[in-house]
Amino acid sequence: MNKKITAQSKDFSQWYLDLIYESQLVDHAPTKGCMIMRPLGYALWEGIQKELDAQIKALDVQNCYFPLLIPEEFLQKESDHIEGFSPELAVVTRAGGKELEEKYVIRPTSETMVYHMFAKWIKSWRDLPLKVNQWANVVRWEMRTRPFLRTTEFLWQEGHTAHQSKEEALEMVYNALAMYKNLCHDLLAIPVITGQKSDAEKFPGAEKTFTFEGIMPDGKALQMGTSHLLKESFPASFDVSFQNKDNKPETPWCTSWGTTTRLIGALVMTHSDDKGLILPPRMAPTQVVIIPVGPESKRAEVLVYAKTLKKELFNKSIRVSIDNRPLSPGAKFYDAELKGTPFRIEIGPQEIENNQLVVKSRIQDEKQKIVRNDTVSFLQAELNLFQKELFDRATKKRDNLIKEVSSWENFKEELESGYALTSGWCLSPDCEQELKKIKAFTRCLLETKKNVICFFCKESSKQDVLIAKSY
Amino acid sequence: MNKKITAQSKDFSQWYLDLIYESQLVDHAPTKGCMIMRPLGYALWEGIQKELDAQIKALDVQNCYFPLLIPEEFLQKESDHIEGFSPELAVVTRAGGKELEEKYVIRPTSETMVYHMFAKWIKSWRDLPLKVNQWANVVRWEMRTRPFLRTTEFLWQEGHTAHQSKEEALEMVYNALAMYKNLCHDLLAIPVITGQKSDAEKFPGAEKTFTFEGIMPDGKALQMGTSHLLKESFPASFDVSFQNKDNKPETPWCTSWGTTTRLIGALVMTHSDDKGLILPPRMAPTQVVIIPVGPESKRAEVLVYAKTLKKELFNKSIRVSIDNRPLSPGAKFYDAELKGTPFRIEIGPQEIENNQLVVKSRIQDEKQKIVRNDTVSFLQAELNLFQKELFDRATKKRDNLIKEVSSWENFKEELESGYALTSGWCLSPDCEQELKKIKAFTRCLLETKKNVICFFCKESSKQDVLIAKSY
Numbered sequence: 001m002n003k004k005i006t007a008q009s010k011d012f013s014q015w016y017l018d019l020i021y022e023s024q025l026v027d028h029a030p031t032k033g034c035m036i037m038r039p040l041g042y043a044l045w046e047g048i049q050k051e052l053d054a055q056i057k058a059l060d061v062q063n064c065y066f067p068l069l070i071p072e073e074f075l076q077k078e079s080d081h082i083e084g085f086s087p088e089l090a091v092v093t094r095a096g097g098k099e100l101e102e103k104y105v106i107r108p109t110s111e112t113m114v115y116h117m118f119a120k121w122i123k124s125w126r127d128l129p130l131k132v133n134q135w136a137n138v139v140r141w142e143m144r145t146r147p148f149l150r151t152t153e154f155l156w157q158e159g160h161t162a163h164q165s166k167e168e169a170l171e172m173v174y175n176a177l178a179m180y181k182n183l184c185h186d187l188l189a190i191p192v193i194t195g196q197k198s199d200a201e202k203f204p205g206a207e208k209t210f211t212f213e214g215i216m217p218d219g220k221a222l223q224m225g226t227s228h229l230l231k232e233s234f235p236a237s238f239d240v241s242f243q244n245k246d247n248k249p250e251t252p253w254c255t256s257w258g259t260t261t262r263l264i265g266a267l268v269m270t271h272s273d274d275k276g277l278i279l280p281p282r283m284a285p286t287q288v289v290i291i292p293v294g295p296e297s298k299r300a301e302v303l304v305y306a307k308t309l310k311k312e313l314f315n316k317s318i319r320v321s322i323d324n325r326p327l328s329p330g331a332k333f334y335d336a337e338l339k340g341t342p343f344r345i346e347i348g349p350q351e352i353e354n355n356q357l358v359v360k361s362r363i364q365d366e367k368q369k370i371v372r373n374d375t376v377s378f379l380q381a382e383l384n385l386f387q388k389e390l391f392d393r394a395t396k397k398r399d400n401l402i403k404e405v406s407s408w409e410n411f412k413e414e415l416e417s418g419y420a421l422t423s424g425w426c427l428s429p430d431c432e433q434e435l436k437k438i439k440a441f442t443r444c445l446l447e448t449k450k451n452v453i454c455f456f457c458k459e460s461s462k463q464d465v466l467i468a469k470s471y
Numbered sequence: 472m473n474k475k476i477t478a479q480s481k482d483f484s485q486w487y488l489d490l491i492y493e494s495q496l497v498d499h500a501p502t503k504g505c506m507i508m509r510p511l512g513y514a515l516w517e518g519i520q521k522e523l524d525a526q527i528k529a530l531d532v533q534n535c536y537f538p539l540l541i542p543e544e545f546l547q548k549e550s551d552h553i554e555g556f557s558p559e560l561a562v563v564t565r566a567g568g569k570e571l572e573e574k575y576v577i578r579p580t581s582e583t584m585v586y587h588m589f590a591k592w593i594k595s596w597r598d599l600p601l602k603v604n605q606w607a608n609v610v611r612w613e614m615r616t617r618p619f620l621r622t623t624e625f626l627w628q629e630g631h632t633a634h635q636s637k638e639e640a641l642e643m644v645y646n647a648l649a650m651y652k653n654l655c656h657d658l659l660a661i662p663v664i665t666g667q668k669s670d671a672e673k674f675p676g677a678e679k680t681f682t683f684e685g686i687m688p689d690g691k692a693l694q695m696g697t698s699h700l701l702k703e704s705f706p707a708s709f710d711v712s713f714q715n716k717d718n719k720p721e722t723p724w725c726t727s728w729g730t731t732t733r734l735i736g737a738l739v740m741t742h743s744d745d746k747g748l749i750l751p752p753r754m755a756p757t758q759v760v761i762i763p764v765g766p767e768s769k770r771a772e773v774l775v776y777a778k779t780l781k782k783e784l785f786n787k788s789i790r791v792s793i794d795n796r797p798l799s800p801g802a803k804f805y806d807a808e809l810k811g812t813p814f815r816i817e818i819g820p821q822e823i824e825n826n827q828l829v830v831k832s833r834i835q836d837e838k839q840k841i842v843r844n845d846t847v848s849f850l851q852a853e854l855n856l857f858q859k860e861l862f863d864r865a866t867k868k869r870d871n872l873i874k875e876v877s878s879w880e881n882f883k884e885e886l887e888s889g890y891a892l893t894s895g896w897c898l899s900p901d902c903e904q905e906l907k908k909i910k911a912f913t914r915c916l917l918e919t920k921k922n923v924i925c926f927f928c929k930e931s932s933k934q935d936v937l938i939a940k941s942y
Contacts, residue, residue, distance in 0.1 A: 039603070
């Protein structure tokens with residue numbers, strides 16, 4: 001328990017807010033709907049960037065940078081797109097001391113700008129595939145915001161590719177989706193469900209949208225990112241065309257895919273508890289913190305000993321720090337728990353004498369005594385186990401939050417009780433529309449077909465679907 | 472010679488523009504004064520980021536992220552600042568479909584936002600030093616733009632720190648400046664001159680501004696970044712205050728320092744020639760390109776051989792690629808020269824038979840024959856020599872572009888002939904003002920005092936000064 005953090009069981013939403021501010025991931029910004037990402041919060045984003053950037057490059061996608069400001073008229077070229085985004089646009093009307101004749105919108109996403117350039121860069125089948133990505137900030141003027149989960153400005157990456165054939169483009173869509181799934185499972189230790197969005201829920205202008213969804217501990221689904229197949233909308237609207245091998249003009253099949261700082265919100269909600277954050281070791285900026293204990297008079301000796309251990313751990317690529325601030329050991333334990341550091345090591349004169357260190361895992365109640373010379377190998381093994389344990393826990397918790405429900409009568413009640421649902425669906429938009437009345441949404445189509453009838457009309461089901469309230 | 476690139480000797484400015492577009496570093500953007508950074512251009516920025524970010528962290532500075540949009544009223548809190556920046560601001564007046572009551576400016580720099588937060592984060596001397604940095608985009612509505620050198624939107628890092636004492640803050644200012652100088656010398660192979668700006672040239676609101684300046688081949692000075700000492704302006708205007716060790720309120724001494732994508736422009740201008748880019752090996756995304764030559768019928772065998780070599784080089788951390796595009800070897804040689812790849816290796820059936828590869832350095836006219844088994848060690852040594860050679864060349868070229876001139880009568884002529892000047896200065900702003908009439912500026916004060924009299928008034932000189940036309 002941390003007195004400054006509302007208990008998760010009492011108010012999940014308030015717990016989340018208390019936690020992210022108290023642990024100094026973020027602070028309130030004077031800009032409406034924005035956040036300040038403080039060092040710990042930003043370090044988590046850097047961890048995601050480093051891993052994801054390498055994976056993006058491994059798919060032969062190259063990083064570029066496109067302008068922040070997009071001519072307002074560009075947004076109007078694709079009718080679905082402008083309908084989807086216009087309520088959220090921030091517009092620059094004045095610059096350099098003058099009213100602008102041509103207004104600019106701050107990018108809510110960069111398809112319009114990217115396709116304007118693709119039209120210039122793509123002439124022949126030899127120019128394909130063309131695969132670019134950018135790491136950038138985007139702005140969407142949201143009414144209700146919540147740090148990481150929905151902010152007016154957020155950070156993300158957006159990949160954009162163009163291909164000769166639908167098959168090749170679809171392969172890229174799936175590769176991006178698989179990359180995200182691996183990122184969530186291996187790095188963030190968050191289990192996700194991947195699948196196709198319904199037409200009502202897809203990206204404005206996309207042929208198909210695929211999503212990866214996390215189920216948060218309150219039973220709400222969180223869309224953590226998407227991967228789209230595009231053709232008639234953007235490439236065609238922006239006159240992107242190539243001479244195919246038969247010398248005939250053809251519109252390329254395109255993809256776009258992205259994920260955002262929202263992942264950090266998912267990370268926090270999935271693993272943390274009432275004492276504070278719990279960070280998977282692969283994400284933790286500090287994996288092990290060494291805290292000197294015992295009388296002040298022996299502190300110098302303890303520090304020398306601690307520094308030797310720190311160097312040993314550092315040489316084995318363990319991210320380690322010594323907390324030598326002028327605070328009590330108790331205050332440091334409390335802080336390490338709040339910040340989610342996976343392991344703390346206590347070292348005092350007694351530990352030095354006994355040649356045994358006290359190690360405490362963030363996810364176990366008991367402290368352990370470890371022989372000094374075993375510390376490196378112990379921590380190497382335990383950090384891996386910790387990472388795995390978090391994923392297993394999160395998967396169990398998640399699986400318990402999903403109920404197979406066939407009867408519409410129970411839907412509202414189960415959703416209100418904090419469950420996500422799977423059910424059958426006839427795929428009709430009319431049945432999907434009924435969900436909105438109980439503030440729920442289809443999240444994605446599932447690979448399975450376990451249910452025989454549609455959740456609403458009771459006609460025969462064509463495919464299972466994940467249904468939930470959502471962030 | 473590259474037919475698509477104007478000769479440097481004919482028109483330096485046009486040479487630069489032809490080169491950056493032709494080598495595909497950038498493309499024209501549909502947003503006024505902006506550029507698209509294409510993969511090669513953005514890779515150079517990534518190279519700078521990677522090295523500089525590690526150095527920033529080594530100074531115990533932590534990365535954060537502050538909002539893009541700053542309430543317009545913030546800019547008015549610091550009078551020098553608003554005077555300096557207001558002609559360049561881009562303003563969001565409409566968002567979410569409504570006129571905004573509170574307008575936002577897109578950050579031209581983040582001091583106002585950062586100090587708003589510092590006022591909240593800093594209470595006591597125990598909270599100091601506070602050292603943060605962000606990697607971000609900024610917008611300044613410039614009238615005359617040129618890719619990399621001056622663009623409406625650009626990418627940069629901005630460090631902001633607060634300290635208890637002036638001495639400690641000044642040390643940070645100098646550390647940042649030394650960091651930049653090392654970056655330029657060691658990574659970019661660009662010699663820079665560091666020194667303090669005159670009051671007329673300093674950052675609006677700074678106590679002191681230090682700069683690092685490159686002298687470009689046309690004799691113009693390029694300010695490549697700055698490091699500022701701040702007190703009365705920002706910290707005081709934003710009510711940043713701490714309880715000192717005597718429990719008295721005190722304004723901290725602060726610093727800010729930044730550098731930008733402008734560095735890429737400096738890199739291009741400093742090293743390149745009429746055939747294309749020349750990239751220092753430490754910056755080159757591809758250090759060595761292997762180009763198969765000889766008859767198509769033997770291509771498969773050559774490729775197997777090339778892949779073995781590629782792997783060997785890769786294992787020694789040499790960034791290597793094989794150019795296997797369906798183009799003639801000549802077209803590939805031309806492209807490798809245009810893109811500035813330090814070394815190319817030609818491999819054909821003859822080279823395999825003779826166990827000797829043909830290696831061509833981007834900065835030597837002659838090809839060399841290297842025994843296959845010596846290739847790795849040869850390239851390891853040559854890449855280092857190449858890096859050093861570029862810095863030495865650039866330093867010689869730079870030194871020849873700076874003239875010691877004491878007589879005002881010769882000033883205009885020497886500047887017009889493409890020289891930067893050093894001279895004595897009485898430090899009076901009146902003398903400095905005279906420079907504007909001949910379109911020149913003081914760039915920075917020098918450590919030396921070689922000149923006895925002031926360049927203009929002929930009174931006794933207090934310090935030497937670097938004077939030049941500028942970008």
